[in-house]
Amino acid sequence: LHARYVLNLLHETRKHLKQLPNISHVSTCYSEEVTVCGDLHGQLDDLFLIFHKNGLPSPSKSYVFNGDFVDRGKQSLEILVILFTFLLIYPKEVHLNRGNHEDHMVNLRYGFTKEVMQKYKVHGKKILKMFQNVF
DSSP: HHHHHHHHHHHHHHHHHHOOSSOOOOOOOOOOOEEEEOOOOOHHHHHHHHHHHOOOOOOBEEEEESOOOSOOOOOOHHHHHHHHHHHHHHTTTEEEOOOOSSSHHHHHHHHHHHHHHHOOTTHHHHHHHHHHHHO
16 A cells, blocks of 8 residues: 555544544443454454454444554554554444554564565655554
8 A cells, every 4th residue: 555545544543543532432232243352463364364254344243453453473554554444434333452562662673663664665764653653
């Protein structure tokens, strides 16, 4: 995805998240289901498997992602693009909780910083700064 679109997505995601309270309350009734998952750690195939088995987020399919979206795997950036896009499309059905890997120092150690800089050589610093702002 072109850097311009990534930055636009990050800007819109930040704007949306700033409007939300620090703590999200997600409730269900007996007829509804919520899929809770976490620790994707850059494993895009795991996210695809979750969506394949449980369906894509939609007004009838809620998700809670409990952080640690990035680091270790090779496709952290793609996971964030997908999750942030679903968050903006379905703000009442998609909930993202920050994990300890959504932190600048942890990203330096475990690979997210390097991934962004390799994928976006020209605009990598700007994109990375915006990701840290969103985190």
